Amino acid sequence: MRVNVSPGDIVRARGREWVALPPPDGDVLALRPLSGNENDVVLLNPDLELTAVEPARFDLPADAARTVQAKAALLSDALRLTLRRGAGPFRSAAHLSFEPRTYQLVPLLMALRLQVPRLLIADDVGIGKTIEAGLILRELMDRGEVDSFSVLCPPHLVDQWLIELKDRFGIDAVPVTSGTATRLERNLPLAQTLFDAFPFTVVSLDYIKAEKRRDGFARACPDFVIVDEAHACVGTHKGKQQRFDLLQGLAKDANRRLIMLTATPHSGDEEAFARLLSLIDEEFASADFDNTRYRERLARHFVQRRRVDLIEGDWDETRSFPKHETTEFSYRLTGPHLDFQESVIDYCLGVVSRAGNQRRDQRLAFWGTLALMRCVGSSPAAALSALRNRASNETERLEPRIYDEDGDDEDAVDLEPGTVFTSDPELLALLDRASGLTTETDPKIDALVSTLKPLIKDGANPVVFCRYLATAEYVKERLRKAFGKLTVEVVTGELTPDERRDRVAEMASEDSQKDTQRILVATDCLSEGINLQQLFDTVVHYDLSWNPTRHQQREGRVDRFGQPAELVRSIMMFSPDSAIDGAVLDVILRKAEEIRKATGVTVPLPEERGAVTDALMASMMLRRGGQQQLALDLRLEDGTRAIETRWRDASENEKKSRARFAQNAMKPGEVAPEWNKVKDLLGSPDDARQFVDRAMSKFGVPLEKKGPVHLAHVHALEPSLKEKLDQRGLTGSVRLATAEPAPSGTSLLTRTHPLTSALAESLLEASLEPESLPDLGIGRVGAWPTPAVTVVTRIALLRLRYKLTIHARKERLLLAEEAALVALQGDKIVASGNAVRDWLSTPATADLADIARKRLTDAAKADLPMMLAGPLADFIRQRAEELVEDHARLRAAAGAASRVSVEPVLPPDVIGLFVLIPDGA
Template sequence: MTLSFAPGDLVRARGREWVALPAPREGLLALRPLSGGESGAVILDPRLEIMPVEPARFDLPADARQTVQAKAALLADALRLTLRRGAGPFRSAAQLAFEPRIYQLVPLLMALRLAVPRLLIADDVGIGKTIEAGLILRELMDRGEVDAFSVLCPPHLVEQWVLELRSRFGIDAVAVTSATAARLERGLPLSQTLFDAYPHTVVSLDYIKAEKRREGFARSCPNFVIVDEAHACVGTGAGKQQRFGLLSGLAQDPGRGIVLLTATPHSGDEEAFGRLLSLIAPEFAEMNFGSERYRQQLARHFVQRRRSDLISEGWDEGRAFPKHESYEHAAGQLGLPYRLSREHLDFQEAVLDYCFARVERAAGDQKERRLAFWGTLALMRCVGSSPESALSALRNRMAKESERLESQIYDEDGDDEDAVDLEPGINFAADPALLSLVEQAELLTSRSDPKLEALISALKPLIKDGANPVVFCRYLATADYVRDALRRAFPKLRIEAVTGVLTPDERRDRVADMVPSEDEKTGQRILVATDCLSEGINLQQIFDAVVHYDLSWNPTRHQQREGRVDRFGQPAELVRSIMMFSPDSAIDGAVLDVILRKAEEIRKATGVTVPLPEERGAVTDALMASMMLRRSDTRQLAFDLRLEDGTEAVAARWRDASENEKKSRTMFAQNAMKPQEVAPEWAKAKAFLGSPAEARSFVEVAMARFGVPLEPRKNVLVAHLQGLDAGLRERLEQREMKGSVRLALVEPAPTGTALLTRTHPLTSTLAESLVEASLDPEALGSLGIGRTGAWPSKAVQKLTTLALLRIRFKITVHARKERLLLAEEAALVACQGGQVVYFGEAAREILLTEATSDLAPGARERFVARAQSELPTLLEGPLADFARARAEELMLDHARLRTASGSASRVTVVPVLPPDVIGLFSIMPDEV
C-alpha cells in the first residue's frame, strides 16, 4: 500500500527522519532532513525505495542529553537561524542578509497584487531599486511562483548584480557575458541551452541583444525577468533599438513577469515613455496620458518616488538618507569657481584658434563641419580637464580617429564601458600648428595648475571636518595626475585612484581595501575616480563627499556620481558635493550656459534631473556658438554658420523637457500605499528571525565553543576552519569553504570575502550542526549541546518549564491556482502550573539570563524528569493551543497584508500537531 504524505508530515526513509515538502508532481516525494537544512533536500519515488517510506514521530527521548544554560541559549539561537521557510506573510524574510526599509516593500506589495507581476520601478537614485527588485524575486521564489529568472543589465553592472543577489538575497546566479558565455556552454548537450542549464542568470544586455543570440534567448528565457537601466532600452540609437527589440519580444508572452528599473523613466519624451510602458502592457503605448482611466490603470504597475516623498509623507525615513549640501559660491553660481593663469589662458586661446580654423575650413561640407565641431568640443574638454589629458588627446589626435566621438563628448553610456575614461582620438591630422600645441601642453604639465590648487583649497576644510571625499575626473590621465598631486598635498591620508585600466574586480578590491582599520591613526581617505565608478560600485560605507573636478556634459552623470555616496545606507548625517568650474574657461562657460544651468533649473522645479535632450545636433551647435560668441574675433564665423539658431533650439527643448517632467510627476506619483499597512507585518517578521547583529554574535560564540575563536584582522574576521571537527569541516567544504575564511563586517566586501550574515554558509552550517548535535547523541558529542537541562535563575519567581519548539504550518493560498506551502517557526514558550505564561522575547529573556549556580547532578535529574513527565500533557493542551493561536495570528497577518496590497486571494494557516520539542528546560527561582 502506498501512503500519501502532505507537506509538513514527518516520514522515515533511507534510515532517517524527514519533513515532507510540496512535491514537484504527483507520485513523488520532496523531503528535507528533519535535523538538516534546505541544502539536504531530496526528491524520491517511494515505489523505487528498498525500504518502504513510513510515517514518523518526533519525540523527546527520556535519555536526551542534558546541557547547561549557556549551551541551551546557543541551541535556541541556532534553531532560529536554521529556519528558511518563514510562516509570516513575508515568506522571504528568512532568506535576507539585510534589513530592508519599509518603503522598499511597496513594490513587493504591488507585485503580489498582480496575477503576473509587471512593474516599472522608477524611484530616484540611491533609494534602492536593486533591493526592491530583489525582494520581489526572493519572495516569488519562496512562494513557489518563480523557479528560474534572468536579470538583464548593462555589462558594467553584471558583477554587481551577481554580488547583490548572493550577498543580500542568498541567490546564486551566474554571469552571462561575452567573456563567460563560451565557458558556460562548453560541454552542454545540443538539446540544452545555457539558460536551461543555469536557471538563475545575470545577462549583459549588450551581449544578448545581438540578433544571432536574441532569438535563442527568447525561446529559452525564464518566465521572470528584471531589466536594470531600462531607459537605455528605448530611444533612437542602434543599440537602444536592438535592446528594445529583445525586450518587446520577451514581453509578448503574457505569462512572463517583468520588472523594469530606471531612475529616469520619462525624461520629457512621451513617445519613449510610451514605448517603455508598452513592455508592461501593449495598451499603454497608445493610451492618453491625461486620462483618469489611464492613470488608474498605470498606478497598479508604476511606482516613482523622490527622496522627499519618503521623508515628508509618513514613512519616517529622514534617518535613512543623509542631508545633502552642495557648495554655492554666491547667488547665481552653480559651483566652485576658480581663475585660470595667464599661461593656461594663452594655451586655451591657442587651441581655440587652431580648432576654429579647422571649423572654418570645413564650413562648406556638412559632414566635415560636424566632425570638426565634435573634434573641437572633445579637445576643449581635455584642455579644461588637465594639462595631462590635453597632452594625451593631442597625441591621440595625431595617432588615430574616433568612431564614437559624439557619444564620448556627451558622456553617453556606450557598449564599451572600459573605454569610458580614455582621452578621445580625434579626426584632425598632424601639422606644425598641432605640434606647437603639443609643446605648449608639455610645458604646462611642469607648471603650477590653478585648477589643482583650487581643488586642494576646497578639500582642506572638508578634511578638517572629517570628511572622506571622492574626486570624480573625466579622463584617466587627469585622475592619475590629481591622485599624485593630492598625495603630495595630504601625505598622511590614504589616497587611491580607480580608473578604467583596472578590471571590475580590481576596482572593487581597491575600494574595499580603503576601509580604515581600528588601529590606524587616521581613517580618512580620498578616492580619485573616473566615471567607471559612477555606476556599479556603491561607496556609501566609506565616503561621504563628492567633488566634480570635471564637469560632466550629461546632467544625470552628476546625479549618478553623487548617488554612489548619497544613498540608502549612508551612515553619515551629511553628504557634501562641490562642482568645480572656471569662469575664464570658454568650454566651462558654454557647458554651464547650454546644459548644466538649464538642467539645474528643471531639477529645482521638478525635483529630478532630466537627461540631455536626445537631439544632439542642436546641443552641439549651441555649445559651439557659446564658445565662439565669447571671443569677438569669431562672431562673424558664428553668424556665418548660423549657430545662434542652435542655442534657441536647445533652449526650447529644455523648456519642453521641463514641462513634460512636471506633467509626468503630477500624473504618475505613486502614493497609494501607506506605511501603517506595511510596517507591523515586517516588524513581526524581524522579531521571529533575529537581527544581523544577533547572527554575528551567534557565529562568534559558536566558533569559540568549537575551540576556534574568530580572529579580528584589520577590516575582517578570520575563521580558521581547519581547526574544526572533521565532520564539520567536510560539510563546509561542500559549500566551498575551507582553510582560513575572511568574513567582512561592512560593505563593500573585498573579493574573496563575504558579508557575515544569518544566511552566510558559515552561519547556516554552524546552526544546522548545533541543532543536529542536540538531536543525535553521536554528533559532535564533545560540545555537550543537549536538549534538556535545569538551573536556578533570578529571571523567574516560580518553577518554570521552557519549551524550545519548532512549529510547522501548512499554508494554503486560495487563488486562481491553489498552492500549498510549508512554513516553520522557532518558538520559546514558558509554562508555569500547566499554563503558557510567556513566549517570544519574554521567554527568551528567561533563557538568556545566566544561571546563578550549578545544581547537584541528582537535583538536576529530578527537575528534568519532572519536566519530561509533564510534557505529554503540555503538548496536548497549552502547547497545542499556543500553536493553534499562532496559526490564527498568522492567518490574520496574511489577510492584513493581502488587503493592503489589494490581493483578492485568501490564505489559511493550519499547524502540524504536535509541535517538535527541540529542547525542554526547567528553570527554578534562585532561592530554591
C-alpha cells in the same frame, strides 16, 4: 508497500529521520535532515531504496541529555536562527541579510497585487531599486511562484548584480556575457539550452540583444525577468532599438513577469516613455497621460519616488540617507596654461569660420572644436592625447562622446577623442606646447590639492572623477606626490570590469587600510556598476560632465542607501577663465540644476543636440569677444534660443510627470506591522550578535571587540566547525560589523551571515545528535531556580510545521516552519514568544542537585504526552488561525485575490523541555 508522504511529515530513511518538503514531481521525495539546513536536501525514489521509507515521529528521547540555563537559552536562539521557511506572510524574510526599509516594501506589495507582476520601478538614484527588485524576486521564489529568472542589465552591471543577489538575498546566479557564454554552453546536451541548465542568470543586454541570439533567448527565457537601466532600451539609437526589440519580444508572453528599473523613466520625452510603458501593457503605448483612467491603471504598475519624498513625507526615512552638501570650487588659470587654452580656442574658431556653407562640414568643425576643447580643459595629458590621435573613422561616434551619452561601448567611455582637423604647422605647434605643459605646475591640480587638504584633515575619503583616461592617470601621479601617506589608486576603462572591482576591493582590504585614508581617481567607467559608499564619502567633479545625469550617477555611487557617513560632500570644480567651462555651465549644468531644484530630479540633455552644439559655440564665441562670429551669428543665436525652449519644455514635462505619477497609494501603516511581526519571530540583528558572541564563547573563542568592529577568530575553533566555516569562505579572523551600514572591510553580522548560520546549525545538531560535538554538552532537558518566575513553570522549545496552501489560479502547497517557546503552569499556557525567551535567558541563581534536577525533568517528560495532546495542540491550532489572518491582512493590503489556508502538522517537534522553579524554593 509505498508510504504516503506529504510535506511536513517526518520519515525514516537511510538510517536517520527527515522532514518531507514539497517534491519537484510525484515520483520522488524531497527530504531534509531534521538537524540539517536547506543545502542538505536530497531527492530519492522510495521504490529504489534498499530499506523502506517509513513514517516516523520526533519524540523527546527518554535519555535526553540534561543541560544548564545558559546552554538552554543558546539552543533556543540556535533553533530560531536555523529556520528559513517562515510561516508568516513575508516568506522571504528569513533569507535576507539585511533589514529593508519600509518604503522598499511598497514595490513588493504592488507586485503581489498583480496576477502577472509587471512593474516599472523609477525611484531616484541611491534609494535602492536593486533591493526592491530583489525583494520581489526572493518573495516569489519562497512562495513557490518562481523557479528560474534572468536579470538583464548593461555589461558593466553584471558583476554588481551577481554580488547583490548573493550577499543580500542568498541567491547564486551565473553571468551570461560574451566572455562566459561559450564556457557555460560547453558540454551541454544539444536539446538543452544554457537557460535550462542554469535557472538563475544575470545576462548582459549587449550580448543577448544580437539578432542571432535574441530569438533563441525569447524561447528559452525564464518567466521572471528583471531589466536594469530600462531607459537604455528605448530610443532611436541602433543599440537601444535592438534592446527594445529584445524586450518587446519577451513582453509578448502575457504570463512573463517583468520588473524594469530606471532612475530616468521620462526625462521630458513622452514618446520614449510610452515605448517603455508599452512593455508593461501594449495599451500604455497610447500615452494618454491626461486621461484619469489611464493614470489609475498605470499607477498599479509604476512607482516613482524622490529621496525628498521619503525624508519629508510619511515614511520618515531621514536615517536611511546621509545629508548631502554640494559646493563649487573655482580656480584661476595662469601663465602658460591660460595662454595654451586661448591659443587652442583661437585655432578652433578659425577652423569653424573656414568650414564653408556645407551643414555637415560646419557641424563636424563644431564637434571637433568642442571635443578638443574638452580635452584641453581636462588636462595637458588629455590635450596631448587628443592632438596626437587622428579621428578619420570616428566622426559618427564623436557627438555622443562629446555629450557623455550612455552608449553600447561602455569601455570606451573615457577615451580621448581624436581631432578631426587636418594636420598643419599650427596644430603641430599646439601639440609641442601640450607636451611641455605635462611636466609644469598645473593650476587645476593645485586647486584640487587645495580642495582636498581640509577634507582629508577632516577625515574624508574622496573619489575624484575625471572625464578622460589620460587625465585620470595624470591626476593620480600628481596626487601621490601631494599626499604621500595616503593610499591613492586609479580606476579607468583600461581595466576590465573584474580588475576595476578588484582594485576597489583591495583598497578595502585589511592590509591596505591600516587606519590610512584613501583617495580614488576614477573615470566615468566607475560612475555605474560598483557601489562605493562603504569606502568613500566625498565626490569631486574634477571635470564637468556635459550630461547632467552623469553628475548624478557619479554622486550616486557614494550618496546612496547604506552610506555610513552622516554627511556626503560633492564638489564641482571649474575655472571662470575657461571658455569651455563657462559655456557648459551656462548652457547645460545651470539649466539642469534649475530643473532639479524645481522637480527634485536631474533631467538629461534634450535629444536634439544640434541646438546644444550651436548654443555652446555661441557662448564660447561671446567669451572670446565675438571676433570670430562673422556670418554664424544668426544661426548660433537661433540655437541658443532653441535650447532655452527645449530646457523649459523638459522642465514642464518633468513637473507634469511627477504630479501625474507620484506614488502615494500606499502608506507606512499598511506595510510596517506585518513586517515587524516577522522581525519579532526571526530575531533582530542584535539578537544575532548576542547569539554569535555567546556561541563563540562556548567554543572557547569569544568575539574580540576592536573599536566599532568585532573580530571572530574562526581559525581557533575546533576542526569540524572550522572546516564547515572554511567551506563558506570564512577563515582566519573575520571582521564583523554589528550595525548597518557596515564599515569598509567588514561584513554585517545578521541571521543569514555564514558564521551565524554555521554556529546555529552546529549547536542544534549537537543537541539532536550529541556525538557530532560531544564536548559541547548542549542537552535538551534541564531545571534550575530563577527570579524570572514565582511558581514552577515548564518551558517547551518547539519546532512547528505548517502546510500552507496558496489558493490561486495555480494552487501551491508549501512547507513552513517556526520556532516557538511556550510556558506552562500546570496544564495551562501562561506565556509564549519573547516573554518566555526573557524568562529562559534570565541567569539561574543556583545549581540544583542532580537528584532534584532529575526528579523535575522526569516529571515534565512524563506529562509531555498530555501537554502535546492538550494545551500545546490548542496553541498550535490557534497559531495557525493567526497566520491565516496575517496572510489575509497582507493580501488585502496588496489587493490580491488569492487566499492562504494553514494546516498545522501535529504533534510538533519538542527540541527542549525545561523546568524553572522560583528562586529560593
